[in-house]
Amino acid sequence: MSLRPSPLKAALLAHLWLFFLFLYLPIAMLVVYSFNDNAVSMMTxxxxxxxxxxxVLANIGLISPSSDLAGSGNLQLYSDPNLGPAALNSVIVALGSASLATVIGTLSALGLARCTFPGKLAYRTALYLPIVIPDIVLGIALLVFLxxxxxxxxxxxxxxxxTVFLASYVTVVVGARLAGMNTALEEASADLGASPWITFWRVTFPQLVPxxxxxxxLSVVISFDDLVIAYFTSGVGATTLPVYLFGAIKRNVSPEINAISVLMMLLSMVIVALALWLRRPTRA
Structure with missing residues (x-):
């Protein structure tokens, strides 16, 4: 009996490998060339x-620019002093918008899951629109509104x-958590005489924390990586890191850009992995 795969399976397997190569090979090349000791040509x-x-660490203030590690003698030949403020802007924007979106999204998810009111379907549809519509359309609309x-x-x-579009993501995440919760615990709390407020803080909220x-x-990652909406709504002195990188690539392709991109990718992967770990289903 032949163990060779059929032509159809072989073609599907080849297609799968080509797909993953096309998807991940550019990322692998970015990582490799971020270690390239060539200040003139990144691709050589x-x-x-x-x-x-x-x-990069010296420009964002994590190590001293005069350190031998940073190559202080020719640091400014390949580095932009605006990198540090752009990174700081990204952190402030990500934490601020994620905090607001978490409050709004959590309240929205609770209202949709626990309350019945006129126009509920229309409200749910409007809440999810920022996820569906293209970023450039949302960015232009917000710019016109502002x-x-x-x-x-x-x-x-x-x-x-x-905050406008991050609240939708938080609503989806918290809503999924609410859908998997056992409402019998809340009913038992009410039967034992607890008020709705006490039931929420002692029964519902602890289960919602993950x-x-x-x-x-997740909101921090999405905000930190956003380019399109930040490009339209940021002003002078409020350039975020993705917008800074977009402008830097148009000016000149510095080897430092590869390193920044890899660090951003690693940070995003760590935060997303932590978010998925916290959302994992727990055994009762």
């Missing part, structure tokens, strides 16, 4: 080095813009 391998990572209100563009405008934290961490 000249040896292995950690210099670009040290310079301009109509004469609202100054800056960190606050980016935080508010990110979903709330997971939604917050």
């Amino acid at each position: 391998w000249n040896g292995f080095t950690f210099d670009w990572y040290w310079r 301009a109509a209100l004469s609202f100054p563009l800056g960190r606050v405008s980016v935080i508010l813009a990110h 979903g709330i934290v997971g939604g917050f961490l």
Whole structure:
């Protein structure tokens, strides 16, 4: 009996490998060339080095720019002093918008799961629209809205813009947690004479904490990685890290950009993994 796969299975297997190569090979190349010791051409391998990572850390203030690790003698040849403020803006925007979105999204999920009111279906549909519509459409709409209100563009405008669509993601995450909860515990608490407020804080909220934290961490990642909406709603002095990288690539392709991109990818992967771990189903 032949163990060779059929032509159809072989073609499907080849297609699978080509798909994953197309998907992950550019990322692998980005990681490899972030260690390239060639300051002139990123695509010409000249040896292995950690210099670009040290310079990124020096520019965002995690190590001293005068450190030998950062190559202080020619640091400014390949580095932009605006990198540090852009990274700080991204952190502030991500934490601020994720915090607001977590509060709004959690309350929305509770209302949709536990309450019945006129227009509930329309409210649910409107709440999920920011996830469905293209980012560029949402970015332009928010820019027009802020301009109509004469609202100054800056960190606050980016935080508010990110909150608009991040609240939808938190609603989905917390809503999924609510759907998997055992309502018998809440009913038992009410039968024992606890008020709705006590039932919420002592029974419902502790069970929601993993979903709330997971939604917050997911919001941080989405906000930190966002380019399109931040590009339209940020002003002078409020450039986020993705917008900074977009502009830096148009000006010149520095080897440091590869290192920044890899660090952003690693940070996002760690936060998403933590969010998924917190959302995992627990045994009663």
